[in-house]
Amino acid sequence: MVVKLRLVFSISIFFLCFCGFGQTKYWQKADSRSRNSQRQTAELKVNNGLTFSLQKEAFFNELKATHIQKSSKTIIFPNEDGELIPFAVHEASVLSPELSKKYPQIKSYVGRSLNNKKDRVRFSVSQNGIQSMIVYGESKNATFMQKVSDSDNEYVVYNRKDAYMMNTNFICETTSLIEKDKGPSALKLVDGQVLRKFRVAISATGEYTEFHGGTVPDALAAINATITRVNEVFETDLGISLEIVANTDQVIYTDKNSDPYGTNLNSEVQNTLTTVIGAENYDVGHLFQKDENGGNAGFIASVCIDSRKGSAYSSALIPQGDIFDLDFVAHEMGHQFGANHTWSFESEGTLVQAEPGSGTTIMGYAGISGNNNVALNGDDYFHYYSIFQILEYIKTTSCAQEISLLNNPPEIVPTGNYTIPKSTAFRLKGNATDVDEDDILTYNWEQINDGIVTHNTFGPTNLSGANFRSLKPTVAPSRYFPKLSSIVSGNLTQTNPNVNTTWETVSDVERELEFALTVRDNALGGGQVTSDLVKVMVIDNAGPFVITSQSTNETYAAGTRQQVVWDVAKTNQGPVNTQKVDIFFSANGGASFPIKLADSVPNDGQQDILIPGFATPTGRIMVSAHDNIFLAVNASNFTITPSDIVLNFTQLQHEVCQGNDLIVPFTYQTYNGFTEEATFSATGMPPGLSVDFSPTSTAVNDTTVNVTFSNTDLVNPGNYPINIVATTENVTKEVVIDVKILETAFTNVVLQLPTNGATSARIASQLEWESNTSYTSYDVEIADDAAFTNIIETASVIFNSYITTDLVEETTYYWRVKPKNSCGEGTFGPAFSFTTLELNCALEAAKDLPIDISTTGAPTITSKITLLNDLPVADINVNLDLSHSFLADLEVTLISPAGTRVILVSNSCGGNQDILATFDDSAEGFICGTTPAIMGTVRPLGSLAAFNGESTYGDWILEVKDIAASDGGTLNAFSMDICVEGTFRADEDKDGVFDDGDDLCLNTPMGATVDLNGCAVYIFPIDNFEVEINSESCSNQNDGSLRIVANVNMDYEITLSGNGINEDINFTNFFFREGLSAGTYEICIVGTEDDKVYEPYCFKAIITQPPPLSVTSKLSASGNQTILNLEGGDLYNVELNGIVTQTKSSSITLELKQGINQIKVSTNLPCQGVYEDQLLLMDKPVVFPNPFEEEVTILINNGPDIVNTQIFNYAGQLVGNKDYTLHGNEIKVNFTGLSQGMYILKVKGEGVNSNFKVVKK
Missing domain, CATH: 3.40.390.10 (Collagenase (Catalytic Domain))
Structure with a gap:
């Protein structure tokens, strides 16, 4: 494949001058940091760099005495920080002797720093100047020196991370060489x-x-x-x-x-x-x-x-x-x-x-x-x-000239492989030696898992490829994963990383991480390199391992006893099986952890430690596996406040055999210039125990004090907390230590589980026995004979339980336990026996296939295998037949009923096609160079052993995710070879009712639905009935109806009940019932077809009736509109001042005219009623009717509370005068007793003053 990548860089440059460094006779700081930077950087762009000028004659005079491999000369080179570094250099010619004689001005040199022999320089000289490269032993980018393009004696010095070539559209068109063999084995x-x-x-x-x-x-x-x-x-x-x-x-x-x-x-x-x-x-x-x-x-x-x-x-x-x-x-x-x-x-x-x-x-x-x-x-x-x-x-070629070297290769002490919990940081430590004392060993830990990992797919759930980028070799033999600063900040995982971020993440899923440790001896003139390969198995059933204490910025006094608490997360059980941990302290916020607070203490989730004596606002704790690589750091800095006195015990827990003396040393330390005399004592002693201090008092800092406990034979075995006290004139300081007095006589350990003679024991059985505080460890033996002549499995543990690892099915085993402590050991007590379950296997296949994988979008398809036996899984292999035109698009996962996910394939095999394979943990990893790309028996990316011990019962789901469009395929077949501990209950007709139990119908047709007794039940097809429900046309019309059409003809009987109706009616394919009143009806239909009786199909039918018409009106804020809210109908007839509008909306806004507005609303159903209203829109009072017979109505919009009316006859005489209280917006004025004719009606009130001519007829 030809890979073409183009990326244009265009990054501005500027040079920084660091002043204050010394000058040599040939290197001098440039006159100006800013002089014509574009001229200086025609080839190179540098974010940070220094410019130096060179006195060429002085420099070349220094080189004159240097001859090939015969002598060295001290030559000084600047670094990017402005420091002038002396190197002992000698010539290392790149030109052949003939070419070197022809061009004597062109030479090359190599040298080692006189300040730090870990650092080297390699440089060339010619008539055109100098070019150099300083390589560091620490994990630091090299320093390069390049001549400024149009200058005779100016050079820019820069670190590689700060330099960019202009227009770097690099294309490597070399065609890759496809490999068929998986991975190296050489060390x-x-x-x-x-x-x-x-x-x-x-x-x-x-x-x-x-x-x-x-x-x-x-x-x-x-x-x-x-x-x-x-x-x-x-x-x-x-x-x-x-x-x-x-x-x-x-x-x-x-x-x-x-x-x-x-x-x-x-x-x-x-x-x-x-x-x-x-x-x-x-x-x-x-x-x-x-x-x-x-x-x-x-x-x-x-x-x-x-x-x-x-x-x-x-x-x-x-x-x-x-x-x-x-x-x-x-x-x-x-x-x-x-x-x-x-x-x-x-x-x-x-x-x-x-x-x-x-x-x-x-x-x-x-x-x-x-x-x-x-x-x-x-x-x-x-x-x-x-x-x-x-x-x-x-090694396969012979054209090179081989020059013998006296340089010896480094020797690596192999570390072995590890099993660690998921979602947990770890540290790999190398150990190498070299007989050549001048060689500087550098170490390079690199992950070597092959696989496609992009910005988009990088993350903690990736099951192939690298989770960790490569970092430069360093003299430090260990590497934290991820880097220590990420661990301290709690950033253990990373997804979708960007440029110049860490590109490091722990794994949250079960997978195997492969690492190579490469050790270089960095010898001048030809290095030697060795390596070690390490496998780190991340398991899903343990972890994350985390410290839960010190999660906030707490404050502790120096020299006090505090507790560290962590989540063991099953790491003290198999397969991790880490029994002990170490605890370290950092005073610099986690930049380093140089102080060990506890060594090889039980991995039981808690441990008391002594806070160190010096004050700091940035204390941190690390708990690290003692015999493994995983670790955790607490979540927050904590503060240590100073103390005048610290009683510095290297450990707080001590053991002594009953009858022996115990000497516990501590260091008496003082701070803040404290000089008072301290006297030592102990409190909380059990009766009979004696204590002596040597010396009994001191005022001298860093005095070693021995505390001797004696007469332990007078004290019952057990654990005793004892206060060690230092008392001065003004200060008292005490520390509680634990003294455990151990029994020297051992009694037999009392075995508990599995009970003696137990049958149906798991192959991975948990053995349990009674704990005893005097016993600090136990030896466990398991044999397949009562005399223990054939021991199958042994273990030494510090807890009172053990999970077996090497047992097989259908075998009787005998087990026993021996107690131990530092005083000695007991003997193996009486044994218990148990018999393991038999192992049975079956092939279970999915019945819902094939399923297409669409070429559109990013589809996810699933296939299901349902298992009804409830048995623990012993082993699973997955058989898969899948066609797809671009396998790198796919992630294939098996999901158990418990929700455990194991990825079989993930973004694997690039553009190769198809899978026809059995996935088996014990197989070799798959290779993608075949067609189908994955075929035969291969190891999945995840571990199928993650299912071991889970119940088989439930749905096993195969999930296929296609993350990209265009390419598609088909899931053709999916099955599981599943082995269980125990015996499968028979179900020959696969109806889900076991044959040895409630199955009364043993030969049910395959795929039939059955009842609890395993007998077939017949259910109507889901689309067999078409149901039409018609409600009443108007209230109380009792004209509702029910119509049912059956798609399959048979003898049906329908039961209709509700609202006083209870009818049983037979039909073949059509049923109609009318005359139904509003209400809820229960309908059940049964069907008979030959000897098949179908299960009842029941449902409810609700007959409704139209509700009364409901209309509410609301005047708009402007007063020129009214808003009608309509309920009860489907279609409304809205009449305003004689104009009718139809609407299906539940709301309508009407524009009002000045004066009286007549509104009428109805539906097409007369039984719903009619709504009528009259709205008055006016600026002045209105009088009506006019002419009138006995009274008139005065309409006043927003009128005053009290209104006065006066009636004048046509001659101007006052014939009526009355005050009215305005209710609503109208007043009725009575003219009874007045003769027919014309009158003047005056209306007065606050804000109202109107005259009307009215005529009484």
Whole structure:
């Protein structure tokens, strides 16, 4: 597969000047930090860097006395912090002797720091200046020095993480070499005590030569600088040195128009080197080109193969500097020597894609992988897999010159493998030695699980690939997973990480993590490298292991006794089986944990410790497995306040055999200048026990005091808390210690479970016995004979229980326990016996298949197997037939009835297709290079053993998630080979009713629905009946109806009851009943078809009647509209002032006119009634009717409370005067007794003053 990645960087540069460092006679700080930064950075962009000027003559004079391997000279180089570091250097030529004589001004050197021998320098010099690289023993990025492009004597010094090439669109077009074998097994890598020297032929295009000055010496100087840096890595990591062949200058071209290179660089450079150099005169060839960033090695593993060894090229717009030298040239040469890519953001099928995302080592793609970037720049070392692949290949070649080395390889003490709880941090510790005292060993712990891991899939539930990025080698032999600062902050997991974040996460699911420890001796002139492989099994049934105490910022006085509490989370049981833990203290907020507070104490979830004597606001606690790698840190800093006196006991719990004396030492410590005399005493002593102090008093800091307890034979065995007290004139300090007096006579241990003679015991049985405070440990023996001549299993535990691990089914076992303590041990007491259950297996297959996997969206499909036996699982294998056109899209998971999830396949096998396999924990891991991609018997990504011990009863679900569109497929078949402890109850007809119990119908047809007795019951199809319910047309019309149509003809009987009706009616396919009043009716239908009687189909029918019409009105805020709320009908007729509007809405707004508005609302059902209303909209009072007979009505909108009316006849005489109280908005004025004719009616009140002419008729 050809991988093409393009990413353009455009990052501004600025240089920082750190002042105050010393000057040498040849290195001086530049005059200005800001002088024309664009001129200085034509090739390179640096976030932080320093600029130095060089006195070339003085510098080169220092080098004159240095000759190849004969003498060394002290040369000083600046680092990116402005420090001037002296190095003892000697020449390490990259040019062949002939070439070196021809170009004496071009040289290379290597040296080791005189300040810190862990640090090395590698540099080249020429007529064009200096290029250097400082490599650190600590986990720190290298320091590079590059000449400023248009300056004769200025150099920029920077750390690699701060540098970016401009326009880094790097494309590695090398086709990966697909591997068929899974994983390495070698423990030693570069250990043959030889340096392999390969002759390298470097050709240069005319553009490359022009970029570096236009002449052959200029280009050769640049080539020398690049290979110098490449050799630093190759010699250290691989024991390989490259020497530029004598006639390389014949293939350095100065004219781009006449050089032999065009568009087929791989074949063109191969032909050029073969023709000009000669195949017999070089071992590996490469072309350097100035063009678009990219490269192609031509072939993986081509060194020494005449037709392939010269087919590689590296191209860059700026073909110089550390990124060109290491990310481009060393990367492509890594391919030539046999290494594949180690990044994992997409599949190459090489089985070495063990760096998450882009990766960061030389064979990774750091900085050019979009959101899969782990970092913006790669690191200057090879991954374990790259070293392994290169060494495996060059062992098959013979073209190198092998130079014997006196350098001895490091020796690693193997650590073994571990089982740890899920969701828990851990620490891997290396242990290596080297007989060469001057060698500086560096350690590199790397996860080596192959698998596709992208920004989107990285996380704690990933079951393939790496959970942890590679980090630079360091002199520290251990590595925390994740890094310690993440553990302290509680960030154990990470999902969807971004560039320059940790790319580290613990696993929340059961899986196997594989690690390689690579130890380099970093010897100058050819390193030796060894490795150790470690497997870490994360299990699902234990963890997370966490500290639950000190979860808030508590305050403790120095020297006080406090309790640490943690969640054991089944880690003291198998398979983790960690019996003891250590407890450590940090005073710097968890940056380090140098103080051990408790050593090898029981992993029982709590332990008292003594707070150290010094004050700090940032105390932290770590609890770490004593014989394992997992650990936890408490959640919060706590404060330690100072104390004048501290009684510093190394431990608080002590044991003594009854009859012996016990000496308990402590250190008397004082703080804050405290000088008072302290006298020692003890309180809380049990009767008969004596105590003496030596000395009895002191005022001297750091005095060792011995507390001697005697006469223990006078005290009953048991645990006694005793106060040790220091008393001065003004201060009293005490510490409680525990003194346990142990029995020296041992009684037999009382066995409890399983009870003696028990049958039906689990294969993994928990043995329990009576505890005794005098016993600190127990030996357990299990045999298959009463005489214990054939012991099957043994264990030594500190708790009073043990879970068996090596038993088999249907076997009688005998077990016994022996007590022990520091005084001695007892004897094995009488044994108990038990018999394990038999083991039975069955094949259970899903019946709901096939199921298609859609090509649309991101579908999830499930298939179900229902098991009715309730038995503990002993073993499960999964058989799967699945067709899919792009397996990397799929996550296939088996889910038990208890909810336990085991992932079989997850984003595996890239674009390969199909699965036809049996998943078995005991098989080898699957390899994706076949068709189907996964076939045969293979190991799943998760562990099917996670189901062991769970009940079989319930639904077992196979879940297939397809995370991407376009590709689809089919789940063709799914079955389980399931083994249980016990005997399956028979159910031959598979009706769910066991044959040995309630099944009265043993031959029920397969798939039939049955009752509790296992007899078939017949149920109408879910769509057999069409039901139509019609309610009453109007209230009390009693014209509701019920209509039922059956889709299947048979003899039906319907029972209809409710509202005084109770009828049984027969029908064949149609039923109709009318004349129903409103109410609820119960309907049940039974059917008979030949000898089949169907189960009743019952339901309720509700007949309703139209409710009365209900209308409420509300005047709008403006007063010009009214809003009617309508209920009871489906269609409303709304009439306003004679105009009718129909609406189905439950609300309508009407525009009102001035004066009287007549409103009428009705429905199409007369029985619902009619609503009528009259609304008055007016600015002044209105009088009506006019003319009138005896009285008029005055309408007043928002009128006053009291209204006065006066009646005048036509002659102007007052004939009526009355005050009215206004109720609502109308007043009725009576004209009784007045003659017919015209009158003037005056209306007065607050805000009202109107006159009306009215006529009485």
